[in-house]
Amino acid sequence: MPQAARPIHVVLFGLGALGSLVVRCLAEGYPLIRVVAAVDHDPAKAGRRLAELYPDFAGAGEIVVRGSLAEALAAAPVPADLLYHLTESAPERIERQLLEALAAGLDVLSASEAMFHPALRHADFAARLDAAARANGVTVSGTGINPGFSFDSVPLVLARATSGVRRVTITRAIDVTGTGPGDIDHVGYALWPREFEEKIASGRIVGHMGMPESIAAIAERLGLAIDRVEEKWETEVADFPVDSGTPSLGMIEPGRVIGITQTGLGLSGDETVIRMSLIMYYDPERFGIAAADTIEIDGAHHIRASLRPAALSLFGAANVIVNATADVHGAAPGLYDMLEAPLAGERRGGFRYVLDPAADVRPGAVPLKRVPSA
Structure with missing residues (x-):
């Protein structure tokens, strides 16, 4: 019998x-x-037991959060x-962390x-x-919801059911309530509109960072010819306070950015071959989204899925990672492309099913026995 x-x-x-x-x-x-x-480098977490921070996590055991990887x-x-x-x-802020882990012999x-398709721009x-x-x-890779799922993995799975693909259009509308400080810093939530435009123009904020990578991945996998990616941003404000769901922002005062629509275009000359739109709002349904x-x-078999x-952005990303x-x-x-991963993923429970040899097989009933995965 296979061993578990x-x-x-x-x-x-990182326990943010x-x-x-x-x-x-x-x-x-x-x-x-x-x-x-x-x-976790946060002094409020380093030195505390993981079970104290997450009392509902049975797997915390006696683990103490440390301030460094070596510890x-x-x-x-x-x-x-x-x-x-x-x-x-950002690559310049994480490279040392990644290299330290790799040097320690860790996948x-x-x-x-930036880790989904880093060779494109970095x-x-x-x-x-x-x-x-x-x-x-060891192996190093990156994934999440976008990039890693909604803008690339899911469309590529759907495209397996068609041929002659000519155009791909993806729209993702999400509620960003509760987004962490790291995303707030580089996406630009809660800025004044003029401040947002100035920071986009200077490169101090970049919005969602992975859209060109997802566009390139889609084009590569489906054989679509493009010569460039262009991005643009539109902002929305409200005339009433909006709850950010995060302690660092609290209530966003009227007139500040509470919604961002980022559009990426994979272009061949003047033709749009791939279009991706990410609509990021606090409480989007309040704004009719x-x-x-x-x-x-758009291919031999036209596919439209929703x-x-x-x-979910954060919890979805957590699940994709795990x-x-x-x-x-x-x-x-080496550096691993998550799009090379098996379509169905690993057996999560560590087992597989076989016919139960002790039971009778009859029409309309298939008796099963669970055995460990090899």
């Missing part, structure tokens, strides 16, 4: 808004993933296999938007990570 697989031992690096939701996700029951260490690994009860990187997005799964950064991962025999992911593929409500754990841990050393 050993759990993957993981490190939580997203890190906390990864813990919530793990608490739902992942027997093949075991947290063995946790890191966390030294205190881990067993060697760690993989690190969930859940801190920031790395990052939530940074070729040197990607090359350094790939070299470090290969040198240490339904939260939904809508995908339209996810209602839209995949469910990619085995994919990254089992991949070859």
Whole structure:
């Protein structure tokens, strides 16, 4: 009989808004993933027991949150296999963190938007990570909801049912209430409109960071010819206070940005081949916007699909990351493209079904027996 697989031992690096939701996700029951260490630079968290911060997480054990990765690994009860990187997005701010984890012999799964397809705009950064991962025999990758799911993985799965694709249009409308400080900093929520425009023009804010990467990935996979990606932003304000759902912003005063529509175009000459729109609002339904992911593929078989409500941004990203754990841990050393992962993902419960040899098979009934995954 096959033996049950050993759990993957993981490190939580970053216990902010997203890190906390990864813990919530793990608490739902992942027997093949075991947290063995946790890191956060926040003095309010470092030194405290994980069980104190997350009393409902049965997997917290006796783990103490440490202020550095080296301390966390030294205190881990067993060697760690993989690190969930859940801190920031910009390559220049995360490279040292990633390289430290790779040098420690850990696979790395990052939530940074820049890690989904880093070679496109950050070729040197990607090359350094790939070299470090290969040198240490480990894997590094990144994923999330967008990029990683709504703007790329889901459309590409749908496109498997058609051919002769000519055009792809994706619209994602989401509620950003509760978004963490890291996203607020680079997306530009709650600024005055003029301040938003000035910071977009100067590059101090970039909106959603992964849209060009998703457009390039779609074009590469579907064989669509484009020569450039262009982006534009539109903002919305309200004449009443809007609750941000985050302590750092609180109530957003009237006149500040409470909604951003970011559009990315994959162009061939003057023709739009791929169009992606991300509509990000606090409490969007209050403004007549339904939260939904809508995908339209113009090909031999015209496909139009919608996810209602839209995949949750933060909790959705947490689930995508956790469910990619085995994919990254089992991949070859180096920088790994999550679009190469198996379509159906890993068996989450660590088991498979076979016919139950002790039961009678009859028309209309298939008796099953659960056995461990090999």
